[in-house]
Amino acid sequence: MADDNDSLLREVEEELRREQLQKIWKRYNGLILGAATLVVLGVAGYQFLETRRLSTAQASGAQFSAAETLSDDKKKDEAEKAFKSIADDGQAGFAALAKLRLAGAEAKAGKTSDAVATYDSLAKQGGADPLLKSFAQLQAASLRMSDADYAEMENRLTPLIGDDAPFAKSARELLGIAAYKAKKYDDARKYLEPLLIDPNTSEDQQERVKIVMGEMAAAQVAANTPPAAAKEPTKTVTTPAAAETTAPAPNSPAPEPAKAPEQTKNDAQPQAGGAANADKK
Structure with missing residues (x-):
């Protein structure tokens, strides 16, 4: 059931x-x-x-x-x-x-x-x-790089400098050089200095960075050095002794002109006898 x-x-x-x-x-x-x-x-x-x-x-x-x-x-x-x-x-x-x-x-x-x-x-x-x-x-x-301004280089390279980017080191180097060319030295150091302390950066790249950093330092020193003062033309200074020997003494009489030598009486007048004798002849 x-x-x-x-x-x-x-x-x-x-x-x-x-x-x-x-x-x-x-x-x-x-x-x-x-x-x-x-x-x-x-x-x-x-x-x-x-x-x-x-x-x-x-x-x-x-x-x-x-x-x-x-x-x-x-x-x-x-x-x-x-x-x-x-x-x-x-x-x-x-x-x-x-x-x-x-x-x-x-x-x-x-x-x-x-x-x-x-x-x-x-x-x-x-x-x-x-x-x-x-x-x-x-x-x-x-x-x-040779023709672009710094703004263009920033726009092109900034996306490539991330920590995980495959070409971050090369992009940093190019950005640093572009900043140096534009005389933006602080930006150049910001991009280049980390490459000098990064153990994974190749020796060749570090050598290139050192060269750029050296040139940048020299450019800054030259820019901060004041220009040399222009030399004034030298003036001839007359000493008191020289002035006394060259300048005439005050109130001194002018020197008299030299007199011509006087001719003797015999030289000035011809002999009368001689002339008469010549006429007689």
Whole structure:
């Protein structure tokens, strides 16, 4: 009897569950089908995008390898066209590498403005590796060092000097040099002095920093040294003794002019006899 009761209760419970499920299905069948459709489409879309990404990466890798071969074979123009194509249409990673190659070639050829523009383009490229973007920012700033003012250098390099930034030391060195050129010596010390006490700074970099710090100290000393006083022209001083020997004594009579010597009477008058004798002859 107990078994029959248990069996009846189970049948009732199953019937109740079936009725509840039917009610839920009638009420929410559209939402359930829609959610299932979205899940299927999402998985299919992900698989499609992943396949396309891998295909694009493989194609870009093959193009990049071909461009490098052209560069190694000294086919400069063809290699440049190949790298530009990858930079414009290639997968993000290979596009970034292609821009680095293009910018380096432009800088080597003396096309500084074009190189800076290419580096700036990479620094702003979405999807590019953060390390490559930071490197591009640093290279662009170094190329602008000779022409840019201090404000521009600050804007370019300040984002790169964080404690965890990969090129923080190089960015600090460039900022210190820019501040020194602008005669902002306090800012220059702020950026350069930590490099001298950082044990992780290379010896070569510390030597460069010491040179800049020495030049800065010399410039400050020269700026704080007053100019030498101009020498006055020397005047001839006449001593009292010299004045007495050169100046005439007061109220002294002027010296009389020298008299001509007097001729003797015989020299002045001819002998009368002689003249008479001459007439007689």
